[in-house]
Amino acid sequence: MHATHRPTRLRPSSSRPLAAKVVFLALLGVAVFSFSRGGSGGCGGNAGGSGAAANSTARPPQPLLMLMSSRSGSSLMTEALNLHPRILFVTELFNNETDWHVGTTPRAEKFYQGRYRSIYERYQAQNVEYTMPDKAYDQLRAVGFKLRPLEAGVRPGSEGWRVLERVRPKIICSHRRSQVKGSLSHLRALELKVRCGTPNVIQRMNCSLPADWVPSVDEFKQQLVGRIHEAQQFIDLCQQAAGSFHTMFIAYEDLLADMPGTIERILRFVGMPAADAEPFMAKLRSNSLPIGVAKNTPDNLAELLPPASLQELRSATEEAPLLRFINTQCQRDASVSKRRTVQGCRNAGMHVVQPPADKPLGVKLMLLILLSVGVFLLSLGSGGQGGGGGGGGGSGAQPEAKQQPQPLLMLMSSRSGSSLMTEALNLHPRILFTSELFNAKGDWLGANPRAAKYFSGNYVAVYERYRNQSIQYTVPAKAYDQLQAVGFKLRPLEAGVLPGSAGWRALERVRPKIICSHRRSQVKGTLSHLRALELTTRCGTPNVIQRVKCSLPANWVPSPDGFKELLVLRMAEAQQFIDLCQQAAESFHTLFVAYEDLLADRAGTIERILRFVGMPAADAEPFMAKLRSNSLPIGIEKNTPDDLAELLAPGSLRELRAAAEQVYASEAATLFL
Incomplete structure (x- = not known):
């Protein structure tokens, strides 16, 4: 029978001093009395309830x-x-x-x-x-x-x-x-x-x-x-x-x-x-x-x-x-947008989850006093008992509570550099970060969804399976008791993790820090997407992997029709995705990472993420030194030149621009940059 985790209960100790118990009860009574009076001491003075409005518990704007x-x-x-x-x-x-x-x-x-x-x-x-x-x-x-x-x-x-x-x-x-x-x-x-x-x-x-x-x-x-x-x-x-x-x-x-x-x-x-x-x-x-x-x-x-x-x-x-x-607009002709799940790409009227309101200052002080007294009394009751028998060598001391790893979630749009960031982060010995394991809507349903269980401790078993199955990334072993952060990347639109959904409520309980991995240029993103589809057909992986000797021929170009169709989908989804990330920022600490910035300064971007998750400098600096010296075993390479003139011949570039103009008219000029 599997052991179940139950909260540890402190047994009453007959050796706890009676005087300490009396002091604790007296302080508790004083706190309750003071709180019930609202801090309005003194006699006479303000009539009615006007004194209460000026007390220390008034909430500042x-x-x-x-x-x-x-x-x-x-x-x-x-x-x-x-x-x-x-x-x-x-x-x-x-x-x-x-x-x-x-x-x-x-x-x-x-x-x-x-x-x-x-x-x-x-x-x-x-x-x-x-x-x-x-x-x-x-x-x-x-x-x-x-x-x-x-x-x-x-x-x-x-x-x-x-x-x-x-x-x-x-x-x-x-x-x-x-x-x-x-x-x-x-x-x-x-x-x-x-x-x-x-x-x-x-x-x-x-x-x-x-x-x-x-x-x-x-x-x-x-x-x-x-x-x-x-x-x-x-x-x-x-x-x-x-x-x-x-x-x-x-x-x-x-x-x-x-x-x-x-x-x-x-x-x-x-x-x-x-x-x-x-x-x-x-x-x-x-x-x-x-x-x-x-x-x-x-x-x-x-x-x-x-x-x-x-x-x-x-x-x-x-x-x-x-x-x-990129001048993105979502009010497109319905005939060209096949997957417009949010009408007009608007987020108006969607549920906004608020963080819990701060307690008034007076309540905070009282709680702090009571907590300090409680800790003192517990130390009197459980520590320093010198009786014989039982375990030797100080085993009666309570083990120090271990801080749980910081939950981390990367919301991602396709072809935004998320695979490179995933591999780089997971190479840090104190970060456990996996790929897209919970993109199915069923992973986020129920009172305790599979995705939420990952953060509550199931990440160990999931990671061990991930290590055995992954062929795309370098997946090192982890010292699980030393982790600073654990997480995974997610396609939220595909998984249905939207404000007001069961998946969103699961995030409210977990309270992860969120990385939003996005791309500014949807033309370049579309070309990268089409190249990834072709790579998957030819090589079995959507990314260029150093250890998988397979790539596209230098003269490969997409068809204008395929480009136009995918561009329409990406334009609509890109606005939905960035709207979702912006809503996440209202409730969670959110770091936006654009592919273009990752490309310009990979080491600086990874360093920003380490600071964001709270990685101590002593653990960040040796890792960053290895990353800057290219001595980490990162296998993923960039697979699409950022300059369109390097990627496409002038005739092909004109064909794709003409295809975009069929849908976006004058805005097409702003997309090919």
């Missing part, structure tokens, strides 16, 4: 920070959030670098420490753009502001970033997917600023652009190049923030499709109680809130520009050096 890119809907969200009576949220007050690094406590940090009241009252007096209601400052649930982090120099490693690490805000990342439409909106905003004094269309100001206004082609091209470069920097910064802070990603396109649903997600994210959220949401849905900011750019370009102007801008798009940014 949740710090909130909106990182924003221009023309991403942040003004609309700012006004809507600040109209909630329990949220104080202001616009761009701290975009200067000096706001983040001058003085022992920079101005931006002082805002969160209580200065928000005086700042808000000055803001009320000066503002002409937004509706600015009065606030009951002692009732606030969240306080914050929006920020252009690239302009303010708030980046990982900067003094501003260290301010955020002290403040620990929840972060909203306000971004835009379509940079073509974003560029047009930006140019319209500049013209609005000249004509109306504000970059936004404000309903009560009765000022807008004439219907026949169009930008110049040169201005559009210059703006587009700048936006594409900054958009990638910005989203990279947000993804880095997700590795350290609870982060919510809001795309302008999702806000546009469902503004009430997006605001409701934010209220859940900041921990707003339902009793305070529902009346506000009822007013928002009935359009009875005084929101003044209006959308200023039609989302359909055909409504915005005459055909001749649209064709001119399309030509400029094809000429512009568009760097590496």
Whole structure:
């Protein structure tokens, strides 16, 4: 009969001193009495319950920070959030670098420490753009502001970033997917600023652009190049923030499709109680809130520009050096998208799981006191008993509790470098990391799914089988009692591990750290995918393995039809996947790793992951030295040149571009980069 694990029970010890028991019970009684009184000592003074509101258990407002890119809907969200009576949220007050690094406590940090009241009252007096209601400052649930982090120099490693690490805000990342439409909106905003004094269309100001206004082609091209470069920097910064802070990603396109649903997600994210959220949401849905900011750019370009102007801008798009940014949009013709499981690739309205709310400070202190006393009494009762008999040599001492390995989950999209990262991580002696063992939906069903059992200790048996079966990776033996982290990689869309699913609830119980392995360029990803399919046919493996002497001929090219069909699928799934990773960042510590960054600096990327899982420097540095010197037995090689001109002849490249234009029209030019 197999032994079952049961919690160890401490037997009463007759040798525990009576005085210690009395002290423990007395302290417990004092704690309960103090907690029931709510800390409101003293006689007389405040009438009614007013004293309780000022005691040490009052919860301070949740710090909130909106990182924003221009023309991403942040003004609309700012006004809507600040109209909630329990949220104080202001616009761009701290975009200067000096706001983040001058003085022992920079101005931006002082805002969160209580200065928000005086700042808000000055803001009320000066503002002409937004509706600015009065606030009951002692009732606030969240306080914050929006920020252009690239302009303010708030980046990982900067003094501003260290301010955020002290403040620990929840972060909203306000971004835009379509940079073509974003560029047009930006140019319209500049013209609005000249004509109306504000970059936004404000309903009560009765000022807008004439219907026949169009930008110049040169201005559009210059703006587009700048936006594409900054958009990638910005989203990279947000993804880095997700590795350290609870982060919510809001795309302008999702806000546009469902503004009430997006605001409701934010209220859940900041921990707003339902009793305070529902009346506000009822007013928002009935359009009875005084929101003044209006959308200023039609989302359909055909409504915005005459055909001749649209064709001119399309030509400029094809000429512009568009760097590496991918302009992905998911509202495609249903006839070309065969697996669009999330309508419009939107995540609006999906369940957001919140981390547990912090206990009030007074409760934390009481629990800490009681815990310390309990540990002291246990040491009196079980330690230092010198009686004869029993085991010799100090065997009566309780063994020290062993820390469990950090659960780690890599969410992956295909052809994103996940196989290389899996092999590299698993070569670290203190990390156990396996490949795709739980992609079946059945692995995530039930009260205790197979995938969850892996993290609770089943990883030992699974890994031993994995070692015997794997032919693709180098799979070393492990000292299981020395592991710092255990995990595996997963295709979440295939496994059905989506917010609200049984698999997602299993992750909420396990609380893994999450790595999101993705790829920016879907054209290159599609070519890599087609090469992998051909490799599987010829070599039995989708990757180029050094010890498996098999590869594709140098003149191999895919068919245009096969390329077009797979590109459509990858474009739709890529947006679904990145939306899912961004939702994961709201609830779990999440590290985003792009294939392009792994390719540019493999050692630096692996080092980031080691820091992310909490690997001690003493265990990380010797491993990194071997990785940098290429002395680790990594067998997987890159199998697709990153420069398309190296991969395809000019005629073949033109054929594939023409195939993409059949589906994506002018956007095809932004994909072949």
